[in-house]
Amino acid sequence: MFAQTLAFLTRSIRQESRLLTHHVVRGSLVLLTLILFFIQVLGAPRRSASGLFLVQNLSNCCYFCLTLLGIMYFAVAITEEKEEETLPLLRMTGVRNFTLLVGKSVPRLAVVALLILVSTPFLLLATALGGVVPEQIIATVLGMICYSFCLSQI
Structure with missing residues (x-):
């Protein structure tokens, strides 16, 4: 079984790593993060604890993106096998349901974890702006990873 x-x-990892859309999504998340950071830098002189404001905005943006990915990315994992007409072939080889679910969900979870890790340096940069400590950043990143794990249907 193992x-x-x-x-x-x-x-599944080999198939997922060849897709261009993952790189585009990571790039767009970095661009969105830079836009939020630029907005924060412009408004920093007018507010106290601007790092906290940046962490709140980035966290909300990441959770929103994770929710959208959960709807559009994790939900179609088995459906893609069905559309490619490889699901009956997999079932004939004796692949168990657990194997199929893990094989389709773990690579997608790895892609989403990379998306979370893209925003982590910007979250850590917020400690320099004030209002937030590194432990809060670590807790935020772990919360996002746990949320994506729950979305991945494992």
Whole structure:
């Protein structure tokens, strides 16, 4: 069972890593983060604890993006196999439901974890702006990872 799961997981990771859309989504998230950071820098002289404001905006943006990804990205994992007409072939080879679910969800979870890690340096930069401590940033990132794990249907 473990060999089947590992083989299917490797196949799914290879397929997911070749898609251009993942790089586009990561780039757009960085662009959105830079826009939020620029807005923060412009308004920083007028407010106290501007780092806290930046963390709130970035966290809300990340949670919103994670929710959209949960709807559009994780929900279609098995459907893609069905559309490619490989689901009956996988079922004939004796792949269990758990193997199929793990093999399709873990690579997607890794892509989403990379999206979260893209925003982490900007969140850590907020400690220099004041109003937030690194422990809060770590808790925020861990919360986002747990939220994406729940969305991934594992």
